[in-house]
Amino acid sequence: MAALLPLAEAQAQLLALAPALPTETLPLVEAAGRWTAEQVLARRTQPAADLSAMDGYAIRFAEMPGPWRVVGESAAGSTLGFTLAAGEAARIFTGAPVPAGADAILLQEEAQRGGDRLVLAGEGPPHAGAHIRRTGSDFASGDALIEPGARLTPARIALAATGGHGALAVRRRPRIALISTGDELVPAGEPVDGVCLPSSNAPMLATLLAAETPAIVEDRGIVPDDLAATIAAADAARGADIIVTTGGASVGDRDFVRPALEAAGATIDFWRVALKPGKPIMAAKLGSTIVLGLPGNPVSAFVTARLFLLPLVRHLGGAADPFDSPETAQLSTPLPATGKRMEFLRGQRSGGMVQALGSQDSAALAMLAAANVLIIRPPFAPAAAAGDVVELFSIA
Known part of the structure; x- marks a missing residue:
């Protein structure tokens, strides 16, 4: 059996399967x-002229403390028809053009006016140019x-x-078709008998995509563990930019996703990544459609969707950087050494501290729902002590 593909290499291969959409x-x-x-x-250009940042009076700074004679008014959107001469001021409002001849704004609460006579009644502007937004101070044309x-x-x-x-x-918005596989699945909300399970992956992935991307998502329902049915489901979803399957991508006798894709004419790009949880992940190309086969266990599906599906959708959508940037925090409790696979532990962060949750089982949805981060543990990492700094991804 081929060696497990490192995470970064698998991510790069996935994004190389197709360019950004039109x-x-x-x-x-x-x-x-x-x-x-x-x-x-x-x-x-913004601002297109020198504008007042405050309500008050446009004055010459060197003429403080006045008095000035108020000779006009400037409101936002107005076109000025006058220039201030020595000893003159203009009533002005926030966002209004500053008349020529003025070089500061006297705040209205620091001004005393009687008729047209204006004098300083406070500290006044601290310097020439105070409370004026200069032409082009935000940006210039071009x-x-x-x-x-x-x-x-x-x-x-x-x-x-x-x-x-x-x-x-x-x-263009990426179009995504979700296919859930498994005889044990029943649609969410319907009665469940015996050891059957409500289908949770499709609702989870649809809401994850809706929250994080502009993708158009279509849930194409549940496909039984049957080769012909799986081939037909893949063939019917060819119009999507991405087909996402959950379950059926491992090596069991009832795992039909890979043989169904091959029978439908798909080319397998990679299968199995050095990742925990989420090792049995697969990427393929079916015509112009990318097929991403995620594990069936819901925690594994969630983790691999964040590591592979979201970056792929962002890439097709034209994102310059489709990957999440890791953050850091200090461990409040120790972590054991890791093996040959990169691990993503469900954890809780509070302030600058983080701890792994008790159960890391790939089917433990209650723990996933309680987590707000995925703690990143590199392969072959030694045990980490409380107080050590770890990298993580926020998931809530």
């Missing part, structure tokens, strides 16, 4: 959550606002809008 141009709100397909450049492959967060949507864009080029 682009489409969408209105800003519809583009939210996608990844940009091209660099977004500013079409305008500046790069968003790099290709960046996720369009609410803040980036606002930045693009302010930069003059009403629509952006993004990658």
Whole structure:
């Protein structure tokens, strides 16, 4: 039997199976959550003029403490028709253009006005230029606002809008078909007899994808442990960008995913990764569709979905960096040495401390639901003591 594939190598091979999806141009709100397909450049300068950052009066700093004669008013969006001469001031509001001749804003709570006469009634602005947003201080026309492959967060949507864009080029949403395999499975919510199990992987993966990606997900139901039925299910899902199967990818007599894919004409790229939990994971290409075979145990399916499925969806969606970045924390309890496989332990982090949960069984869903991190343990790592720093991924 071939040696187990290291995690990083398997991830790289998976992403190499297909390039990012084609682009489409969408209105800003519809583009939210996608990844940009091209660099977004500013079409305008922001601010387009010197603007007041506060409500108050536009003055000459050198003329403090006054008095000044108020000769006009500037509101947001207005076009000024005057210039301040020596000894003059203008009433001004937040976001309004600063009239020529002024170089500071006197806050209204530090001003005393009687008719057109204005005097200082507080400390006043600390220096020339105080409380003024200078032209182009945010960005200038032609500046790069968003790099290709960046996720369009609410803040980036606002930045693009302010930069003059009403629509952006993004990658098409990946289409994903979920197939659950196993004679023991029944749809969630239906009566369960004997040792049968409610199907939990498809709802779990669908909600994980919905929370983390803009993918279009279709649950294609449960397929029995039957070669012909598995071939037919794979063939029927060819229109998806990714087919995700759970269960049936191991080496048992009732594991039909691999032989079914081969019979359907798929090319197996890799099978079995040096990973715990999640060793029997498989990647294949069925025509232009990527097939990702995840383990059937729900914890294994969850861990491998975070390590393989989410990065793959982000990659197809055009993400510049599709992988999660690990964080660090100190162990509050010790951990044993590891073997030849990389391990991802379900744990709980509180503040800067983390501990592994009691049961690490790959079917223990209660522990998975209680976890908020996956603690990363490299292969052949020595025992770790309380206080040692470990890497982890946040999952909640």
